[in-house]
Amino acid sequence: MALYWEEVVVDSKDPIALGEWWLEALGWVEVDRGEEELEIAPEVGAHPTVLFGRVDEEKVGKNRLHLDFVPDDQAAEVDRLIALGASRVDIGQRDVPWVVLADPEGNEFCVLAAR
Template sequence: MALEWEQVVVDAADPQTLAHWWAEALGWTVVGAEPEEYEIRPAPDRLPGLLFLRVPEAKGGKNRLHLDFRPDDQRAEVERLLALGARHADIGQGEQRWVVLADPEGNEFCVLGDRLAT
């Protein structure tokens, strides 16, 4: 038996807006657009993707799953993401080498240290 990782599903109040935000943040492409769900991928034929589904309830508490990103330049990438609408998030991480941010709907993700410094 074989499994292929297809996508990560993200609950969203506004899947269209959040999908477009993440597509811009990651430089990905919207490959599926319906009123209740939007999918983005690195390229139309590349997996895995992120699928944003409309849900009625608001996010509550810290994410049980989050994404980590390793940039070439952490400081520049954090500044770019903040300019796009991310915000700093405190989930009790204390002082760390990584930076915890949240997307416009409050989903936390980490920007790790510089790729070249690891």
């Protein structure tokens, strides 16, 4: 038996707005849109996708799962994401070579140092 990784689901109070934020942040493409969900991918037909779906409750606490991204220029990418609406987050990471940010709904993600 094999498993195929279809998507990562992100719960959101406003999935359309949050999905559009991630579309711009990542430069990905929109795969599907409904009244209460938005699905994005690196390119048409690529998997896994990221599906933003509506929930009523607010995010509480630190994410148990988060995404890591490797840019060409960490400082420039952090500045760009903050200009788009991300914020720096202190989750107790101390002195590390990555930067922890949060999207507009508070979901943490990391911008790693360039490889």
